[in-house]
Amino acid sequence: MSNDWDHAYDNRAAVADASDWLAHWQADGQAFRAEHTATQHTYGTDAREVFDLFVPDRDSPHGTLIFLHGGYWRSLARTENHQFAAGALARGWRVAFVEYPLCPNVTLESLTDSVIAGIQAVADTIDGPLVLAGHSAGGHLVSHAVTTHSGLLAAARQRIQRVISISGLHDLRPIAATTDINGTLGLSSDRATALSPALQAPDLPGDLICVVGSDELAELKRQNALLANIWTGLGVPCRAIELAGEHHFSVLEALRSPATALTRWATLED
Numbered sequence: 645m646s647n648d649w650d651h652a653y654d655n656r657a658a659v660a661d662a663s664d665w666l667a668h669w670q671a672d673g674q675a676f677r678a679e680h681t682a683t684q685h686t687y688g689t690d691a692r693e694v695f696d697l698f699v700p701d702r703d704s705p706h707g708t709l710i711f712l713h714g715g716y717w718r719s720l721a722r723t724e725n726h727q728f729a730a731g732a733l734a735r736g737w738r739v740a741f742v743e744y745p746l747c748p749n750v751t752l753e754s755l756t757d758s759v760i761a762g763i764q765a766v767a768d769t770i771d772g773p774l775v776l777a778g779h780s781a782g783g784h785l786v787s788h789a790v791t792t793h794s795g796l797l798a799a800a801r802q803r804i805q806r807v808i809s810i811s812g813l814h815d816l817r818p819i820a821a822t823t824d825i826n827g828t829l830g831l832s833s834d835r836a837t838a839l840s841p842a843l844q845a846p847d848l849p850g851d852l853i854c855v856v857g858s859d860e861l862a863e864l865k866r867q868n869a870l871l872a873n874i875w876t877g878l879g880v881p882c883r884a885i886e887l888a889g890e891h892h893f894s895v896l897e898a899l900r901s902p903a904t905a906l907t908r909w910a911t912l913e914d
Contacts, residue, residue, distance in 0.1 A: 649822045652863040655780070655811075655892040665893040669724040676727040682741075687765035688758060690750075695742040695762050696722060697769070700733045707773035707805070708738040709910050710766050714780025714811070717755055718747045718828045725779070728899035731907035740766045744785075747828050752839055759785045760795050767800035774803045775850075777910055779896055783812020783854075787841035787871060790848040805850040805912055811864050811892055812854060814842040814871035818863065842871045851881040853909050857890030864892065 656662040682696040699705065709732045713725045722741035729739035742762035744755055767774060776786040787809050789796055813819065820826050820836035837843050846852075852875055856868035865886065872884035887895055887906070898904035908914040 647821075649818045649863075650824050652861060653819065653822060653825060655861065655864070658861050659891050659893055662893065666720075666724070669727070669893075673723045673726040676730070677723075680726075680729070680733070682726070685765065685769060687742075687762050690745045690758065692721075692743045692745045693758055693762065695740050695766055696726070697766070698726075698729045698733055698739045698741075700736050700738065702736050705738045705772065706736045706911065707775065708740055708766065708770050709775045709777060710740045710742060710763055710786075712742055712744075712759065712776075712778035712782030712785045714778070714782045715746075716825050716828075717752055717781045717784075718825075725896070728896055730900045731902045731904065732899070732911050734902035735907065735911045735913070737911050738770060740770075742766065748830065752829055752831065753835070756785060756788055756839065757795065760789060763789055764797060764800050767803060772803070773805045773912065774800070775806045775808065775910055775912065776804060777808040777810065778812065779810045780892070781813060783809035784814060784816070784841065787812060787814055787852075788839065788844075790846055791841055791844040792847045793844060801847065802849055804848065806853065806909070807848060807850065808853045808855060808906075808910055809868075809871065810855045810906075811857065811860060811895055812867060812871065813864075814840060814854075814867050816840045842867075842874050846875050846878055846880050848875075848880055852883070854882070854884045855895065855906065855909075856886055857892060857895040858886045858888050859891040860895070861892070 816836040872882035898906035
C-alpha cells in the first residue's frame with residue numbers, strides 16, 4: 645500500500661461529483677427543515693455547541709438516535725445532514741444532531757470534549773434508549789465517546805444500546821502523517837494514538853456496527869474492519885459491513901428510508 649496518506653484519505657477526490665453531493669446535502673437539509681420542525685438546544689458557550697432535536701409524530705418515541713456529521717473535524721455542519729433523520733423518524737425514533745466546534749479553532753481534544761458534552765446534554769434532555777451514529781469524522785467521534793477515557797458519564801453511557809460508525813476513522817496515526825488534513829489538526833503521533841478508538845479500551849454496554857461503502861477508498865475500508873476486529877477481541881459484539889455499490893457520500897442515503905438495513909440497524913430493528 646502506498647504511503648501517500650493524503651491521497652489515501654482524500655474522499656472528495658475519490659468521488660468525481662463530490663461537490664455536487666455536498667451541494668445537494670445542503671439543499672436537501674433546508675427542504676427537510678421546511679417540512680419538519682426541530683428544537684435547538686445549547687450545551688456550551690461556543691456558537692457551535694448546540695444540538696437539534698427532531699421528534700416523531702407519536703406519543704412515546706422508541707428511543708433517540710444521536711448523529712454526528714463528518715468533514716475531517718474541520719468542515720461541514722449538522723444542517724447538511726438533517727434529511728438523514730427521515731428513516732428513523734418514520735420508525736418512531738427521535739433524532740438529535742449534535743454540532744461541535746471545528747479545528748483549527750479548537751484542538752481535536754477540545755472538539756471531542758464538546759461532543760461528549762453534547763451527547764450528555766441530549767441524554768439529560770430525553771429518556772429512553774440511545775444509539776450513537778456518525779459519518780467519517782463523526783464515526784471517529786461516536787466511537788471515541790464509548791472508550792473508557794472519553795469522560796461520558798456512566799448514567800448516559802449505560803443507555804447506549806448501539807454505536808454505528810459509518811465510514812469511520814478509528815486509527816488517527818495515518819491522519820497525523822498527512823500534509824493536508826494534519827495541517828489543520830496539528831496532531832503528533834502520541835496525540836493521534838491517544839485519540840484513536842482502535843487503540844483505546846471500549847466501555848460500551850451495547851454493540852458496535854462499522855459500515856462502509858464497497859466503493860470507498862481502501863483506507864476507509866481498512867479502518868472499518870480494524871475497529872470491529874480489535875473491539876471484538878475486547879469483548880464488544882461487533883459487525884463490520886460493506887454496503888455494495890456505495891461511495892463515501894452515497895453511503896448515507898439509506899438513512900432517508902425506514903425500510904433499509906442501515907435505518908433498521910440505527911433503530912435497533914436488526
